[in-house]
Amino acid sequence: MPRSANAAGDLLERFAMEDEQAFDASPDLVTFHRLLLERFPALEDLPDDKVDEPGVSPWSMTPEASDRCVGLLMTLNTPRKVFDEILALGKRFHLVLYDQQTGELRRL
Numbered sequence: 001m002p003r004s005a006n007a008a009g010d011l012l013e014r015f016a017m018e019d020e021q022a023f024d025a026s027p028d029l030v031t032f033h034r035l036l037l038e039r040f041p042a043l044e045d046l047p048d049d050k051v052d053e054p055g056v057s058p059w060s061m062t063p064e065a066s067d068r069c070v071g072l073l074m075t076l077n078t079p080r081k082v083f084d085e086i087l088a089l090g091k092r093f094h095l096v097l098y099d100q101q102t103g104e105l106r107r108l
Helices: 005-016 027-039 080-092
Strands: 059-061 096-099 104-107
Touching: 005 096, 005 104, 027 080
Parallel strands: none
Antiparallel strands: 096 104
């Protein structure tokens, strides 16, 4: 786990610049991603008339599969219960959460 929110931000920046060494690979992250999209389908898997329908999907952009880092971009009207479900799933795998908007960093 990064020492601080600033350290987490630095790691994400490195990862965004395609430095795969920023994070260790983990099969748990692959499983987390699969289970996440089973519960909340990828936008690409929804019929066109359902993509913008409220409550159908929390994603503003489908999370990319990775064994190192999963970024979640969600719509502004995502209900709290969706966040709670995602946090509970992350807790099963003891993932680290970093919220770039709030600077919150914690192990789930």
